[in-house]
Amino acid sequence: MEKNRPLAFRIVTLGCKTNQSESDEISAILAGSGLINTGIDNACDSISGTSEHIGSNVSSRISNACDYIIINTCTVTGTTDGKVRQAIRAARKSAPHSTIIVTGCYTVFNAKALKDLGADYIFTNSEKEKLAGFILKDTKNIFQGVPSSERSRAFIKIQDGCGQRCSYCIVPMVRGSYKSTEPEKVIEKINYFVSHGFEEAVLTGIHAGKYGVDFTDNAGGCNSLSGLIKKILENTGIRRIRLSSIEVNEIDNDLINIISGSNKRVAKHLHIPLQSGSNKILSAMNRKYDAGFFNETVKAVKEKIPSITLTTDIIVGFPGETDQDFEMTMSMLENIGFSKTHVFKYSQRQGTAAASMKGQVDERIKKDRSRIARGAADKLRKEFILSNKGVIQETVFEEFNEKLQIASGTSENYLKVYFKPQAQNKDIIKKGKILNIMADAPYREGLFGTII
Numbered sequence: 094m095e096k097n098r099p100l101a102f103r104i105v106t107l108g109c110k111t112n113q114s115e116s117d118e119i120s121a122i123l124a125g126s127g128l129i130n131t132g133i134d135n136a137c138d139s140i141s142g143t144s145e146h147i148g149s150n151v152s153s154r155i156s157n158a159c160d161y162i163i164i165n166t167c168t169v170t171g172t173t174d175g176k177v178r179q180a181i182r183a184a185r186k187s188a189p190h191s192t193i194i195v196t197g198c199y200t201v202f203n204a205k206a207l208k209d210l211g212a213d214y215i216f217t218n219s220e221k222e223k224l225a226g227f228i229l230k231d232t233k234n235i236f237q238g239v240p241s242s243e244r245s246r247a248f249i250k251i252q253d254g255c256g257q258r259c260s261y262c263i264v265p266m267v268r269g270s271y272k273s274t275e276p277e278k279v280i281e282k283i284n285y286f287v288s289h290g291f292e293e294a295v296l297t298g299i300h301a302g303k304y305g306v307d308f309t310d311n312a313g314g315c316n317s318l319s320g321l322i323k324k325i326l327e328n329t330g331i332r333r334i335r336l337s338s339i340e341v342n343e344i345d346n347d348l349i350n351i352i353s354g355s356n357k358r359v360a361k362h363l364h365i366p367l368q369s370g371s372n373k374i375l376s377a378m379n380r381k382y383d384a385g386f387f388n389e390t391v392k393a394v395k396e397k398i399p400s401i402t403l404t405t406d407i408i409v410g411f412p413g414e415t416d417q418d419f420e421m422t423m424s425m426l427e428n429i430g431f432s433k434t435h436v437f438k439y440s441q442r443q444g445t446a447a448a449s450m451k452g453q454v455d456e457r458i459k460k461d462r463s464r465i466a467r468g469a470a471d472k473l474r475k476e477f478i479l480s481n482k483g484v485i486q487e488t489v490f491e492e493f494n495e496k497l498q499i500a501s502g503t504s505e506n507y508l509k510v511y512f513k514p515q516a517q518n519k520d521i522i523k524k525g526k527i528l529n530i531m532a533d534a535p536y537r538e539g540l541f542g543t544i545i
């Protein structure tokens with residue numbers, strides 16, 4: 094390691110928004126203790142289904158100047174496992190003298206393999222909270238850092254774990270059962286981010302709709318997601334909250350009323366995983382609803398919040414899925430009109446019930462269905478983008494592209510919005526701030542507009 098400079102670290106994050114918020118927390122503690130943050134790489138997002146070529150990304154950004162490389166892993170699919178291994182190999186190759194610490198879901202089943210790949214230390218999910226303290230040679234584990242300069246929206250982890258056991262999902266085995274963050278801690282974190290200029294907080298959790306089920310008392314009325322949101326609205330100055338995801342059977346009247354009556358402080362955007370439109374497949378997946386219930390709930394939400402934006406996930410090629418089952422999923426996508434759909438091609442995950450089910454679907458058919466579903470999702474997305482032309486978008490400013498001199502951010506309804514900052518705007522343009530943009534032209538995967 095080089096001498097005469099503060100220690101430096103880099104975090105590579107794979108997987109869901111909960112992992113991202115945990116990486117932010119580690120980063121905040123380390124940076125707040127004087128270490129240099131050389132960056133956070135969100136190398137793969139299993140929820141959004143993006144698939145960057147992680148190895149080249151990691152190796153181009155990492156060098157021995159990072160004393161500590163933290164790789165926060167995911168194990169949601171076999172493909173993700175490959176990306177984790179690729180990331181560790183790439184990090185070891187680019188920074189042979191750095192200390193590589195691997196944490197997250199992949200560590201649960203693969204500790205030995207990680208050492209062979211080049212990891213120096215391994216922290217399982219339950220040990221993750223101690224990781225920053227280990228680097229600081231300090232047993233304290235308190236939230237005391239500065240927010241990561243890499244982000245413009247505060248990712249707040251409100252919950253961990255899941256007890257549902259969907260038949261395709263390994264998460265309950267690697268994350269354990271429900272564990273909610275105490276409401277006071279959530280409030281403290283949000284207020285902390287607000288004091289650093291953040292205007293949007295994303296509430297993340299492995300199963301956020303189960304917030305509070307593990308509390309032994311009613312936690313001052315906060316033993317439910319709705320209760321927590323009410324408390325946040327009353328006790329923080331955050332301008333906008335967004336829920337990262339919610340199961341359809343956890344949307345109740347309380348939640349709908351809070352969103353509709355919050356005066357835009359809760360984004361009118363719900364990500365509700367559908368997974369399949371076939372009752373036979375939903376039952377085999379061990380999902381806790383059927384297609385009729387999903388449709389009825391969405392109808393009720395749309396009636397009470399007409400401007401709601403709905404996004405979803407679907408899995409195609411689940412064991413036993415016939416052409417007819419797949420068609421049912423496609424019909425639901427069209428009829429509900431999701432503005433964004435993440436399409437996952439089912440892949441067998443060892444250790445899950447679905448991996449040994451009869452009726453595994455041929456890879457070629459899965460590919461075909463995935464292509465068709467992505468095509469339908471893209472068409473709906475384009476229609477949604479065009480329907481927002483000429484509408485003022487309240488957009489949180491996230492990035493500035495120096496080369497193009499174009500800024501971009503995310504709107505309340507989860508659109509990517511681009512704009513060119515002008516000299517007269519320089520005082521109002523700060524990362525994390527929500528700006529009103531008159532978006533009037535399609536641009537890339539979103540809309541282009543001007544600050545008003």
Ligand code: SF4
Pocket residue numbers: 255256257258259262263264265299300
């Ligand atoms: S609800 Fe189902 S898919 Fe989501 S984490 Fe739990 S088991 Fe996995």
